[in-house]
Amino acid sequence: MECASQTNKKEIKANNYNRNNHQLRIICSADTLRTLILKNSVRVVDVRKREDYLQSHIPTAVSLPLSQVLSKDTPEGIIDILQNLGIPDEMPIVTYDDTFGALAARVAWSFQYVGHINTALLEMTFSQWNNLGLETEKKDNIFPKEKHSLNINHEIHADTSYVTAAKASPSKILVDSRERLNFLTEHIPGAKNIPYTMLGSNGGILRKPKEIRRFIENRGISTDSEIITYCGSVGTLSGLAYYAFKLAGLKNVKLYSKSFREWKSLGKPKEEFKDANYWDLSAE
Amino acid sequence: MTNFKNKSNQFPNFSSKWGREEENNIFAEKVKLFRQGKISGDDFRRFRLQHGTYGSRLHMDYSMIRIKIPGGEITPEQLEKIADLSEAFSIGSAHVSTRQNIQLHWVQLEDVSEVMKGLVDVGLTTREACGNTVRNVICSHFAGVCSYETFDATPYAKAIARFLIRNPICQNLPRKFKINFACCTQHGLVRIADIGLVPAIRDGIKGFTVYLGGGLGAASFIGRPLEEFTPEDKLLSTCMATIRLFDRHGNRENMARNRMRYLVQEMGWDKFQRMILKERSIVEMTTASYTAKLFDVKAEDKQLPNIVSTTTKLPVVDKQISLKSNAYQRWLHTNVVPQKQKEFFTVFITLGAGDITANQIRTLARSIRKFSAENAARNTPQQNFAIRFIRGVDLYDFYNTISSVGLANPGALTIASAVGCSGTTSCNLAITNSHRLAKEVQRKFLELGLDTDDSLRDSTIKISGCPNSCGQHEIATIGFFGGASRIGASMAPTYTMLFGGSTGEHGELGKTIMRVPAKRVIDTILRIIEIYRQERSDDETLHQWIIKIVKGEGIGSAKNMENMKAILLPITQLPLAEEDPESYVDYGNDTKFSAKTARGECAA
16 A cells, blocks of 8 residues: 555655654564654665665655665764764664565664664564555655764674684674575584574564574573674674574674675685585475 | 365364474473583483484584374475474475475574474474384375275374374384385385285275385395284284384394394294284283274374366376477376376375475465365375375466476476485485485486386386485385495495385385496486387386396396396496596585495484
8 A cells, every 4th residue: 555646756855853762672563663654753764675665665764775885884884874864863763674684684783883773673574564554655755964973882793803802702602694504514613503594483574582582592502692693795694683682682792794705705714514415405 | 276165174184283392392401401411412312313303414413303294194284384494493495205204404403392393383293203113104195095995094004103102112112113004005115114004805894914024224124914814903903012022022232133124034934923913912902992092093084075076177188298298298197197086186296306495385385275175295205295186177277386486397206206315415324415316317317308208107216325225225126225436546436226126015125236336327227228128028118127137037138137237337337536537526526435424323
């Protein structure tokens, strides 16, 4: 269903949003988001491809394809993006995608990293939103520029030297979010595998917190540990894992955003498993 | 599309709950205790196997989970759950075994309890799928629809399975124990099981021909008939007597000789038979009526769909097909068989060595719901799925639906549908990548259109990655089991080839002919087919021709096994590794072959 009849028309809105800022936490329900949209007190960020956005999107959403974030992936670059999207410091942000939450997670993490704490992921993908018959529109929303301060949140980020040093500390656990066969093929030595496929549920991008907590505890990982998540290339799958672990109540979680791609390119050690032809089990 | 009233109410019959919630919690707890060093590795292994969980090849942090499908009957809901679980915790695909199990590979040990939890939600279990227990009770996938059967054996198979699962008498047997039900004398694997049963009717009384002491392995035996006819009221006592006797007298010392077939061999058939019959009298006299009632065939009986009209449109199947035939005709010819219910057809889903992705499973489940009047599937020992009770008018729509996800390959009922155990993809015992080889055989045969040649249709190719017969190579027309051969200074992956195995009530074991390098297996089979085509007489099928050679009754240049061996020798001789390095690398590898194995887990 569509709220407006205009198609693909650019509309620059006055930024007279309701400054009674709602504090979001990790996941934003569809109900909450709809209320915030009605109250005009949220910035909805669509992380899908630009052409998908132009087809149909959640009302008031702005378009921010992941590629844009990755091409400006420095703290200053992210601040620039926030300012251009008309997002001031305290404004609640809700991100969504159609890639089981992984792209939305990576963007949300970038915002939180540069200090925009009031950011959450929509509990579902755009397809699920659409299938429920919730409101959509086609307008290309653009808002006046705002000022945003830079306040780096070092707590949630790990770089290669941090990961290298962390391996010596038993209370720091490295979690690989890639699928099982990729993990078996090669991974950072000592990493534990929690594939992103374990984290989603049928109706939403993440399972119930108690289930995710149980997966962690089953692996003998203390929920007091520091967890560093990584994946194959740019921190999307591990971005989703970052939020899954936060949702499960873990206090100290970091994203190794440059992930295994950088680790390998630097010639760092890998653990490999070559004693079985597991790839031949695939039916593709 | 035909409407069946109340289909969802009629099926599935969820009295069929096999799993138990508490068992996953116990499993999760045991894993923790094991990781904390509070229970020994041996104790944990026994427990793990009892709950259907194997260690994976050379990496015990990962497991293969074997889901039992008693009688092979599985509902769309169960299939969808398996798809979800394989995506979340395994590798995004599931694997149909040769004994009506569905296996999930490379599951982290810590997640096994999560998989079990999901299975319990849809009534499935892994309980006693491995270890020294009564393994999944299998039943011919034609049972209930077979034109040759006297009655449907399915409820009997499920009732025996339900009676024996978690039964104290089955918890610590000398070794694993297998029960196979057939539908008729032709279909089924009754002579290669500890107990094999063929339904029969004598003087109006339902019963079975019972075969005992068969089994495949490093040494294989064909089961022998216990008596002329066993009425159904003696079915339970016969099975119990056999298990009890095996439990008491089976070899618990020598792992290589502890299957029941060795007991039969050591004791001699006459003595074994006498003891079984005596034990059966004791069982009959001492079984409490409460216990006997736990064997409840009626409770497992589901109403099969009735014929609702006689004006069905039968599919037009071309008598002769070729590579040039259209894809649908080819599929109809090689994957679809009529049922005894004239309205309906059974359709086979061609898989590659039993592999199916989560997405394919979901589409299959939807198609079953839409098109199968019994709203269920059966998995087959040929590592495929049989979808039964599909009306002739719906076949084309069914084909189109499954074809959209690559499930409409032809050849399921032909020589192209090669069986391959998991081999070095996941098994500790495997020497060669039998799994990949089976897929390569299938790919090549379909490419050449060998599925379209009806004279090859009753022939089978079955491949195991070691001598332990999970690929059932001894009952194939042409069977292979994996090994390693030293040639010069290098090791090459090789297979021992067997000729002339067969199934059914007159099943025979294949005879060893020669060793064939892994990379020459396909060429060798193709050469055999070539010779057959030159030398066969009249309507003789490849299978019949090979049996004649095994018996030394061939009439062409290949009169017997020795002739055959001599003819094939040039293909099977490898040059040194320097001249042909590819032949010293197994399928799926990029480095030189070396035989690596670890301790088997078949016996707990």
